[in-house]
Amino acid sequence: MxxxxxxxxxxxxxxxxxxxxxxxxxxxxxxxxxxxxxxxxxxxxxxPISVNETAIELLENMDSLTLHSYTDGAGIPSVRQAIAESLNRRFGEEYTGKNIVMTTGAAGGLNVILKVLLDQGDEVLTFAPYFSEYDVYVANAGGRLISIAPNIPSFLPDANKLEEAISSKTKAIIINNPNNPTGVVYDEETLKKVAEVLNKKGKEFGTTIYLISDEPYRELVFDGVTVPYIPKIYGNTIVAYSFSKSLSLPGDRIGYLTIPSTVEDFEDVVYGTGVANRVLGFVNAPALQQLVVARCCDEKxxxxxxxxxxxxxxxxxxxxxxxxxxxxxxxxxxxxxxxxxxxxxxxxxxxxxxxxxxxxxxxxxxxxxxxxxxxxxxxxxxxxxxxxxxxxxxx
Amino acid sequence: MxxxxxxxxxxxxxxxxxxxxxxxxxxxxxxxxxxxxxxxxxxxxxxPISVNETAIELLENMDSLTLHSYTDGAGIPSVRQAIAESLNRRFGEEYTGKNIVMTTGAAGGLNVILKVLLDQGDEVLTFAPYFSEYDVYVANAGGRLISIAPNIPSFLPDANKLEEAISSKTKAIIINNPNNPTGVVYDEETLKKVAEVLNKKGKEFGTTIYLISDEPYRELVFDGVTVPYIPKIYGNTIVAYSFSKSLSLPGDRIGYLTIPSTVEDFEDVVYGTGVANRVLGFVNAPALQQLVVARCCDEKxxxxxxxxxxxxxxxxxxxxxxxxxxxxxxxxxxxxxxxxxxxxxxxxxxxxxxxxxxxxxxxxxxxxxxxxxxxxxxxxxxxxxxxxxxxxxxx
Structure with missing residues (x-):
């Protein structure tokens, strides 16, 4: 039944x-x-020790009614601003709180942005191997995930295969960098080729293809490698971030979406994410955890x-x-x-x-x-x- | 776009x-x-003061890795057991942890159970006036909400109107008791009539109609009124509960589903809710909040x-x-x-x-x-x- x-x-x-x-x-x-x-x-x-210390400090000293209140669907304004400023320091951006929407982890963030973007029957691409939950996340929003065959043995995105896979129904592509399950970090050169293809095919079909970059592992890189900041390479990029790995807080369900002002239909996308948080039943990212990560977001x-x-x-x-x-x-x-x-x-x-x-x-x-x-x-x-x-x- | x-x-x-x-x-x-x-x-x-005290105690003394870990999709086993025992004390039930699934508030719980139950095009009934988010929650899961005209001036459910509204496509009915927006508490007599109609029409159509009781306001009653415990009246009832109002924790997003063993397809429904928590992007109800409400669930x-x-x-x-x-x-x-x-x-x-x-x-x-x-x-x-x-x- x-x-x-x-x-x-x-x-x-x-x-x-x-x-x-x-x-x-x-x-x-x-x-x-x-x-x-x-x-x-x-x-x-x-x-990091500061996480628990910050939570305790808030629980001891902040007005209890405010601490436990509903927050805006898009998150607490001061928290969004703090995250924006951290990203500005790290990536030389000029974000304000308006570019940040607090979410219930990256899983929540992905469901929210897909709900905002997808119409019934829209296609979303991803490069195999990929995090298997993308299938259901896309289906939840009425879309269909199409995976692009793996590029063995490098497991880097193959721009030629991408070009073949894009259709007039392609609304978005999800990239996971660093990648689960391969641990491979997609380099700037490769991502520039991806961006070129997205621009070219978008023009050809008269469509806009959103790039959704799922980055829970951004801070987990080795050998001095840098993870390219994709919004600088492709303006129509939305980043889904989580503190599950960088601060080891997977059970706390806290993350955010970065929506650069260069994203097409920026105002509607931002407003829509707040609404989607509400209508999907997240309502708001957990309030205490929002306040904690606002203060600890520069640690790892x-x-x-x-x-x-x-x-x-x-x-x-x-x-x-x-x-x-x-x-x-x-x-x-x-x-x-x-x-x-x-x-x-x-x-x-x-x-x-x-x-x-x-x-x-x-x-x-x-x-x-x-x-x-x-x-x-x-x-x-x-x-x-x-x-x-x-x-x-x-x- | x-x-x-x-x-x-x-x-x-x-x-x-x-x-x-x-x-x-x-x-x-x-x-x-x-x-x-x-x-x-x-x-x-x-x-209640014990909420913050309990959270601080956990943050100070519990192993940090365990405290912040992913939990089972259905929630932490000891938390589910504690909630079950609290309900047993209050309502004379014989629940175990298996009857309880921790959710990201009642909003999360409703989206989870609707995802588990609804096929595309299924109908869900509710009595007007009703909490307006039910429309989108049902639509998220591919169903269609049909509201039954208000019964003025009592605003109690009208069993005759319900009987007319049930079709072969009716998969569930959502009841909100005490009711938002009227503040009216549905009495036992009225709910028994509702149960009779659900049983009768279910037999007639050869279907099972699930009753979803949305009860975030259960503890907020006055004049010595008792809110009937609906699973005793209709065995096929799933209760969505939230601590947003009873413990004043709306920003914390914590609640649970009660799935009595009398619910049809019990095993699949319970297992499905854990899966739905995951695939909808909730993953698990916030871990710290789960542990807090397990200890504070008898307070208000x-x-x-x-x-x-x-x-x-x-x-x-x-x-x-x-x-x-x-x-x-x-x-x-x-x-x-x-x-x-x-x-x-x-x-x-x-x-x-x-x-x-x-x-x-x-x-x-x-x-x-x-x-x-x-x-x-x-x-x-x-x-x-x-x-x-x-x-x-x-x-």
């Missing part, structure tokens, strides 16, 4: 969940010490921890004979499976206590995602198992 | 917003002391404050000749306009510094909503203006 659409999602989700309930089953079978769970992208570094969690995890695991896997584009961002490795069927490979790995996610869930068969945001000891103890897994395929 | 659907919502919303930006305009014109804003249902009573804000406001305002308005069903819940009066056109009446009231909301926004023309959740002094100072307004129509 639940809806057909939800029944499908439930069945699909049960299959995904089964991957994770494997943890307890394996632990029983192999012992706690011999199970290595690389399945979930849950930060394993504490929030201990990125060095993830960097070290990456170095240890990447170097070891390569030495065992695995193939993998060296990730420079996020906290994932996207590794080529040692047999064609990624699900079979994931199942084989379980025999060695290793839990990973099949690439097909991200629109890219034949690969697996390893989330290395785990305790250091888990990585160190897992290495011999990875080595044995590789050897099992060499026989 | 924003979507047609959103453009409509933006235009409609701008009209509503205009009502509220009237405040500053009027204050400039008439002076701060002479403007009385009864437009918005924002609690004006502080959260100072209801006596609203009761006194109600007494003063209701008695005065009746003495000036206004007509109004005496509200026994929520913090609204739903008053008959003194001319046919409720919008014209609202505009006339502005000349006296009084801001109210036209009834047509709630599917009931000819009435206005007065939100009396304001400072006592505002009510006391407003009385002479209400009296002058009444007199202006007697000339």
């Amino acid at each position: 639940i809806s057909k659409n939800m029944k499908e999602l439930v069945d699909k989700s049960a299959a995904i969940s089964a991957l994770f309930t494997e943890g307890p089953r394996l632990r029983k079978l192999l012992g706690d010490e011999n199970v290595f769970d690389f399945g979930i992208g849950n930060p394993n570094v504490k929030a 969690s201990d990125i060095a921890f993830y960097d070290k995890n990456r170095e240890i695991l990447y170097n070891a896997l390569i030495s065992y004979g695995f193939e993998c584009a060296k990730p420079q961002g996020a906290f994932y490795l996207f590794v080529k499976a040692l047999e064609e069927d990624d699900v079979a490979f994931v199942n084989k790995a379980k025999e060695y206590g290793i839990l990973m996610t099949p690439g097909r869930g991200f629109g890219c068969k034949g690969y697996v995602r390893i989330a290395y945001c785990v305790a250091r000891a888990v990585i160190e103890r897992a290495l011999p198992s990875f080595e044995k897994l590789a050897k099992a395929y060499k026989k | 924003i979507s047609k659907n959103m453009k409509e919502l933006v235009d409609k919303s701008a009209a509503i917003s205009a009502l509220f930006t009237e405040g500053p305009r009027l204050r400039k014109l008439l002076g701060d002391e002479n403007v009385f804003d009864f437009g918005i249902g924002n609690p004006n009573v502080k959260a 804000s100072d209801i006596a404050f609203y009761d006194k406001n109600r007494e003063i305002l209701y008695n005065a308005l009746i003495s000036y000749g206004f007509e109004c069903a005496k509200p026994q819940g929520a913090f609204y009066l739903f008053v008959k306009a003194l001319e046919e056109d409720d919008v014209a009446f609202v505009n006339k009231a502005k000349e006296y510094g009084i801001l109210m909301t036209p009834g047509r926004g709630f599917g009931c023309k000819g009435y206005v909503r007065i939100a009396y959740c304001v400072a006592r002094a505002v009510i006391e100072r407003a009385l002479p203006s209400f009296e002058k307004l009444a007199k202006a129509y007697k000339k």
Whole structure:
């Protein structure tokens, strides 16, 4: 009696969940010490101390009625202004609070902006491999997600394939940079080519193609890499940001949309996002969390921890004979499976206590995602198992 | 370039917003002391002290990584269990944590349960006057809201009209008890008649009609009135609850769904709500707030404050000749306009510094909503203006 659409999602989700309930089953079978769970992208570094300190300070000293009140649908004006000023310092922009809309994480932000932009039947493009929730987010707003085949082995966007995929119905493209699941950072050169294609095809079809840049991993980059600031490359860009990773606050559900004044129909888009926050049932991003991130938005969690995890695991896997584009961002490795069927490979790995996610869930068969945001000891103890897994395929 | 659907919502919303930006305009014109804003249902009573104390205790003592982690889509198991036990104490139920799904306020909860239940084109019924957001919530999930004409002057559900409105496409009915905008509490007798009709018509059409009871105002009742616990009257009831009013935490976005085991397709509905939380972009109800309400769910804000406001305002308005069903819940009066056109009446009231909301926004023309959740002094100072307004129509 639940809806057909939800029944499908439930069945699909049960299959995904089964991957994770494997943890307890394996632990029983192999012992706690011999199970290595690389399945979930849950930060394993504490929030900066100032986060809790700021929250306590607000709870102790701010007028309680104001602190717990509804906020504007678009967020608390002083919070929007503080975020704008932080972005101005970092990227040399000239934003005001009007360019910022506070959202219930990036997931909330993406649903909000898609609701604002999409008419029934509109198409949204994305480059595979991609975060699998984009499918339902786009469908929630009446649109259809079309994924562009992966560009192996670099996993960078392929401008030629993009050009072929754009139609008169293309309303937007979602880019995730740094990328989940590959950890690859899209460079400026590549993004400029993407922008050229969007401009060219937009002119050809007489349409405007919005670029939605999903950037929860912006601060998680290594090797001194810079993540290009896409609004400078393509004016019609809206950025969805989250503090889930940069401040390790995934449970708090707090993020924002940046809507530069260069975005087409700027006034309506900004006003629409506030309305969408309300009508989608978010109402407002959690008020306490808005006030906290306004004061802590220039800080970040201990990125060095993830960097070290990456170095240890990447170097070891390569030495065992695995193939993998060296990730420079996020906290994932996207590794080529040692047999064609990624699900079979994931199942084989379980025999060695290793839990990973099949690439097909991200629109890219034949690969697996390893989330290395785990305790250091888990990585160190897992290495011999990875080595044995590789050897099992060499026989 | 924003979507047609959103453009409509933006235009409609701008009209509503205009009502509220009237405040500053009027204050400039008439002076701060002479403007009385009864437009918005924002609690004006502080959260119980234990709320902030509990939040501080968690921030100081709980492991920071756990505190800020993603939670299960359906909520933290111990929180779900604590809420279940509280309901068992209050209503003699035998719930476990499995019957409770934590949501981003009742607005989040309603969107989640509608997403779970509705197929494209399904119909959802509600009794006018009703909270106007139900229209978009139902539309978000692909359904169509059909309102049943108001039952004047009692504003109680009319079972005969309900019977006429049910079709083979009726998937659910939304009931808001105590009611926004009337403040009327639906009694047990009336709800039993509603249940009878739902059972009868369900049999006739071979369908199951879910009853969704939206109860953010459950604790805000006066005169010793009891709000019937609808799952006892109709087994196929899902309750959407929020702590926005009972604990004065509207900005915190925290509430829950109660899904009794008697609900048809119970397992799928519960599992589906967790999935819906995720795919709609809520991901999980804010983690800190989940933990806070688990410990504070048996408390409530100072209801006596609203009761006194109600007494003063209701008695005065009746003495000036206004007509109004005496509200026994929520913090609204739903008053008959003194001319046919409720919008014209609202505009006339502005000349006296009084801001109210036209009834047509709630599917009931000819009435206005007065939100009396304001400072006592505002009510006391407003009385002479209400009296002058009444007199202006007697000339």
